[in-house]
Amino acid sequence: MNAPLPLSRTSGPDCGPVLKEKGQREVFCGLTGIIWLHRKMQDAFFLVVGSRTCAHLLQSAAGVMIFAEPRFGTAIMEERDLAGLADANDELDRIVEQLLARRPEIKTLFLVGSCPSEVIKLDLAKAAQRLGAKHAPDVRILNYSGSGIETTFTEGEDACLASLVPEMHELPADAAPNLVIVGSLPDIVEDQFRRLFGKLGITNVGSLPERAVADLPGIGPNTRYLLAQPFLGDTAQYLNERGARRIDALFPFGVEGTSDWIGAAAEAFGIDTARVAELLAPYQERARTAIAHQRERLEGRSIFFMPDSQLEVPLARFLANELGMVLTEVGTPYLHQGHMARELAAMPAGVQLSEGQDVDRQLDRVRGIRPDLTVCGLGLANPLESEGLSTKWAIELVFSPIHGFDQAGDLAELFARPLRRRDVLRV
Numbered sequence: 557m558n559a560p561l562p563l564s565r566t567s568g569p570d571c572g573p574v575l576k577e578k579g580q581r582e583v584f585c586g587l588t589g590i591i592w593l594h595r596k597m598q599d600a601f602f603l604v605v606g607s608r609t610c611a612h613l614l615q616s617a618a619g620v621m622i623f624a625e626p627r628f629g630t631a632i633m634e635e636r637d638l639a640g641l642a643d644a645n646d647e648l649d650r651i652v653e654q655l656l657a658r659r660p661e662i663k664t665l666f667l668v669g670s671c672p673s674e675v676i677k678l679d680l681a682k683a684a685q686r687l688g689a690k691h692a693p694d695v696r697i698l699n700y701s702g703s704g705i706e707t708t709f710t711e712g713e714d715a716c717l718a719s720l721v722p723e724m725h726e727l728p729a730d731a732a733p734n735l736v737i738v739g740s741l742p743d744i745v746e747d748q749f750r751r752l753f754g755k756l757g758i759t760n761v762g763s764l765p766e767r768a769v770a771d772l773p774g775i776g777p778n779t780r781y782l783l784a785q786p787f788l789g790d791t792a793q794y795l796n797e798r799g800a801r802r803i804d805a806l807f808p809f810g811v812e813g814t815s816d817w818i819g820a821a822a823e824a825f826g827i828d829t830a831r832v833a834e835l836l837a838p839y840q841e842r843a844r845t846a847i848a849h850q851r852e853r854l855e856g857r858s859i860f861f862m863p864d865s866q867l868e869v870p871l872a873r874f875l876a877n878e879l880g881m882v883l884t885e886v887g888t889p890y891l892h893q894g895h896m897a898r899e900l901a902a903m904p905a906g907v908q909l910s911e912g913q914d915v916d917r918q919l920d921r922v923r924g925i926r927p928d929l930t931v932c933g934l935g936l937a938n939p940l941e942s943e944g945l946s947t948k949w950a951i952e953l954v955f956s957p958i959h960g961f962d963q964a965g966d967l968a969e970l971f972a973r974p975l976r977r978r979d980v981l982r983v
């Protein structure tokens with residue numbers, strides 16, 4: 557049996573200087589987040605105010621999954637809107653009227669900005685206010701931007717969750733302490749975490765987002781929150797401004813990350829360390845066994861992360877520390893020094909980090925290194941595969957349940973699969 561992993565780590569080796577890149581980017585825009593957010597928030601509808609390109613992106617990303625009336629759509633701005641010949645606000649009001657009349661089950665409507673709405677400077681905050689006043693209290697109307705000018709694909713979730721923070725009700729200074737899990741997780745994973753916290757005696761637990769927006773937890777000076785996703789910088793900032801405090805922890809990927817994440821919350825809530833260790837031991841053991849099945853294939857293999865989802869740093873830490881993979885370069889679109897400090901300290905020494913993107917220069921480095929596996933966007937995967945390099949689509953990591961003990965084996969498997977395929981092809 558392996559020695560139990562420490563529940564917290566306060567220092568670690570220096571990861572060296574971060575390579576800052578600025579140039580052409582190859583990532584999806586923030587509208588992509590709607591694909592998983594609409595599944596999570598079951599009383600919400602996402603109305604993209606955009607072009608046919610935006611509608612096409614959503615349809616092709618989610619198309620195969622639509623079998624009932626979808627909870628997202630696009631209010632298409634035509635050329636005359638873009639040329640300022642029609643009043644886009646009137647048009648938007650008309651579409652919202654029609655939508656809400658037809659779909660009375662919608663309780664929260666997000667007006668989602670796009671490149672075209674931004675270019676013509678359509679003020680969606682004002683539109684949300686105007687329409688919100690008209691439809692209150694039946695429907696709350698919020699807005700955020702998912703435009704490719706402002707956001708990369710996981711930043712759409714950040715913008716959406718940030719727009720929900722003002723909807724959380726105020727808790728007084730003498731309210732009982734509460735814990736908020738921040739980040740959209742598949743229901744099954746969220747339920748696992750809540751059960752674990754419950755067993756530890758932390759029962760006042762809410763999520764941002766909740767399945768119904770009306771059930772959002774309250775927030776006040778006794779609120780502590782855990783980030784479940786590493787791309788929620790703005791949301792965290794808004795939560796801080798409302799008096800909540802972030803619990804510093806690794807992100808809950810793998811045994812090490814999940815143990816640290818739960819352990820840090822337990823510490824913040826004054827739970828006895830021995831009790832935490834005892835409760836987590838069987839979960840850790842099961843997860844280690846599941847991971848061990850993939851270790852044989854992944855140990856010693858090299859991996860290169862192109863910047864894409866902001867999940868790169870914690871995933872790289874998991875792959876290096878628990879599966880023995882060799883990190884050649886870990887790129888991330890944005891490195892939040894505060895939220896990532898603990899992750900960086902837990903990484904092996906000397907890892908090359910890069911922040912931002914200059915896609916051509918980065919591809920040159922991939923070709924020079926020829927790693928066993930490259931994690932990248934869909935658009936880059938095919939060309940690299942045709943050059944004999946194995947790839948993993950970054951977006952799959954955002955869509956799949958990968959957090960927590962029970963998913964640790966599946967997470968490792970996601971990286972092992974393309975290597976297995978390549979090995980089979982070689983045979």
Ligand code: SF4
Pocket residue numbers: 585586587606607609610611613669670671672702703704705
């Ligand atoms: Fe394209 Fe911009 Fe629409 Fe995204 S928001 S699909 S980048 S036009």
